[in-house]
Amino acid sequence: MTAAARPLLIRARQMLDGTGGRIEEAALLVEGERIRAVGRAADIGTPDGARVIDHSGTAMPGMIDVHVHLRAPGRPGEGLAEAVDLARISYAETALRASKHARDTLRAGFTAVRDCAAPGGVVIDLRNAIETGYVDGPRIKACGQGLTVTGGHMDRPLFSDHVRVDGLAAPCLGADGFREGVRAQLRRGADFIKLNTWVSFHDSPDRFWRREMTDAEIAAACDEAHAHGVHVAAHVYGPEGVAASVRNGVDTIEHGHWIDAPTVELMAERGTTFVPTLTVNEVHARHALQDPDLPEKYKRWHRRSSEDKWETLERVRAAGIRVCTGTDAGFQIEHGLWNAHELILLVRGGYTPMEAITAATANGADLLGIEAGRLVPGRLADLVLVAGDPLADLSILGQSEKLRAFKGGAEAGLDCQAGKSEIVIQ
Numbered sequence: 001m002t003a004a005a006r007p008l009l010i011r012a013r014q015m016l017d018g019t020g021g022r023i024e025e026a027a028l029l030v031e032g033e034r035i036r037a038v039g040r041a042a043d044i045g046t047p048d049g050a051r052v053i054d055h056s057g058t059a060m061p062g063m064i065d066v067h068v069h070l071r072a073p074g075r076p077g078e079g080l081a082e083a084v085d086l087a088r089i090s091y092a093e094t095a096l097r098a099s100k101h102a103r104d105t106l107r108a109g110f111t112a113v114r115d116c117a118a119p120g121g122v123v124i125d126l127r128n129a130i131e132t133g134y135v136d137g138p139r140i141k142a143c144g145q146g147l148t149v150t151g152g153h154m155d156r157p158l159f160s161d162h163v164r165v166d167g168l169a170a171p172c173l174g175a176d177g178f179r180e181g182v183r184a185q186l187r188r189g190a191d192f193i194k195l196n197t198w199v200s201f202h203d204s205p206d207r208f209w210r211r212e213m214t215d216a217e218i219a220a221a222c223d224e225a226h227a228h229g230v231h232v233a234a235h236v237y238g239p240e241g242v243a244a245s246v247r248n249g250v251d252t253i254e255h256g257h258w259i260d261a262p263t264v265e266l267m268a269e270r271g272t273t274f275v276p277t278l279t280v281n282e283v284h285a286r287h288a289l290q291d292p293d294l295p296e297k298y299k300r301w302h303r304r305s306s307e308d309k310w311e312t313l314e315r316v317r318a319a320g321i322r323v324c325t326g327t328d329a330g331f332q333i334e335h336g337l338w339n340a341h342e343l344i345l346l347v348r349g350g351y352t353p354m355e356a357i358t359a360a361t362a363n364g365a366d367l368l369g370i371e372a373g374r375l376v377p378g379r380l381a382d383l384v385l386v387a388g389d390p391l392a393d394l395s396i397l398g399q400s401e402k403l404r405a406f407k408g409g410a411e412a413g414l415d416c417q418a419g420k421s422e423i424v425i426q
Contacts, residue, residue: 198241
């Protein structure tokens with residue numbers, strides 16, 4: 001029997017199953033890509049021929065970041081210069097760069113991500129390359145290009161009239177245009193649809209959001225996506241915007257500052273998922289407020305959103321709405337370095353460490369529709385070994401040198417093809 005064909009037994013001081021369960025002196029048995037057994041080490045024993053890892057820390061499901069942009073490097077302070085960067089390099093080079101970001105993310109303990117817009121189908125192609133085994137990386141769900149109104153949030157006039165860059169986003173016009181936009185992304189291979197429904201607004205001292213898509217456009221896009229069995233995510237701000245998005249069929253609210261109590265009630269009624277992206281708000285506000293050249297109206301927006309996000313999160317938590325961790329990595333947030341910071345911010349906002357871990361594991365897997373996120377028999381063996389106890393110190397999840405990530409039973413960094421890596425018996 002080859003090493004790859006032998007079962008893998010992992011024994012750990014404690015195991016977190018991703019749904020709030022915890023086992024001390026635990027063991028997990030992996031056969032092929034899936035978990036065969038989970039329980040106390042004394043009960044599972046050591047199957048004949050098994051490769052064994054004895055781990056003195058914690059075993060937990062691989063984490064999931066449901067809002068990233070793998071195409072962008074996330075260099076601090078770069079801002080809109082990244083759009084110019086996309087015009088400078090080819091989409092082939094963009095895909096190669098994204099593969100590096102994907103690998104960094106996997107080795108940081110995130111075994112799955114949802115990519116929320118990239119140009120030219122580059123992340124769809126990266127997803128396919130990872131699934132085929134050409135390159136190493138997390139499981140990816142990709143939306144392709146984000147859908148936006150003409151001249152909207154993702155179709156800004158960044159260049160002179162004589163400069164044209166194809167494929168940065170997918171501008172649509174009217175309800176029929178958004179239906180066609182959904183069909184075009186699905187034809188390209190998208191796993192879900194990303195909309196920009198209501199966006200930030202800076203020209204008012206007390207209203208920080210404005211409408212971008214009409215109700216008819218939102219409803220048409222959601223109806224078409226749901227007819228094809230895929231979910232819809234919306235970049236959205238403000239109570240009216242979130243309410244309009246949810247009412248017309250959006251499944252996940254991204255960012256979502258300034259959500260009032262009636263809107264939270266509507267989200268709970270419709271089963272809407274919330275992705276608060278606390279990390280990108282914190283990091284962008286820090287950069288903005290330290291920039292002496294940034295106009296005051298933009299600083300005002302960052303101050304108010306930084307304050308309100310905690311009130312919004314508290315309302316969502318109290319209502320029992322499903323929350324998933326999403327950082328918006330790629331926008332002044334480097335991949336692999338910041339992904340776990342979202343869990344720390346959830347705890348700062350009132351969640352327990354175990355609830356934050358559940359948001360980053362079982363909740364994310366359920367949203368993405370993948371058989372991971374829980375250490376239970378039959379699930380994919382996507383897991384992380386942590387040198388310590390994240391329930392006592394969540395910051396350890398952001399220290400990649402203290403993590404060992406496994407996807408489908410294969411350890412990240414040893415071999416890009418699952419099942420072909422030899423694991424040293426400890």
